[in-house]
Ligand SMILES: [Zn+2]
């Protein structure tokens with residue numbers, strides 16, 4: 046174990062350094078690197094020349110335990126960072142919040158199914174054209190194609206009022222847009238950390 050340096054250690058090391066300066070050369074452990082560190086074999090800094098040998102910095106730190114401490118510290122830091130990472134559930138929640146913000150900004154308070162205006166608060170709902178219960182992961186957070194602002198009545202009471210919503214999207218965006226959307230209906234993708242984090246970054250940029 047590394048005992049740290051104090052004044053008497055320092056004095057004894059200087060004494061040993063003076064007497065052993067001719068031995069200074071290549072590291073006595075790895076025999077590769079030049080050695081500048083005079084290390085105490087016992088860790089007790091004895092006033093005894095056989096207790097001292099020359100090591101390179103790496104071997105010295107390995108020998109006296111400092112390297113172990115650094116590794117342990119690094120591991121602790123890594124564990125701490127891992128704990129700080131948001132869970133998949135939290136990422137999905139964050140992504141959904143961004144979807145809602147984008148939809149609200151884009152559809153400007155107008156129900157995309159029935160055309161009701163001035164939607165705010167609980168009356169401003171974010172609705173899937175292809176419902177999330179039947180679409181694969183790809184369309185669940187596809188704000189550009191599958192998410193629309195709907196009033197409470199359309200979304201909750203009329204189950205999305207999908208016939209009207211579909212018709213309006215078709216009029217606004219065209220047949221090809223709708224065909225492409227329906228082609229992706231069953232595409233399932235892994236809603237993993239990488240997908241969610243990338244999508245979050247992308248949508249954050251959209252909101253700027
Ligand atoms: Zn060495």
Ligand SMILES: [Zn+2]
Pocket residue numbers: 156157158159160161195196197198199200206
């Ligand atoms: Zn409506």
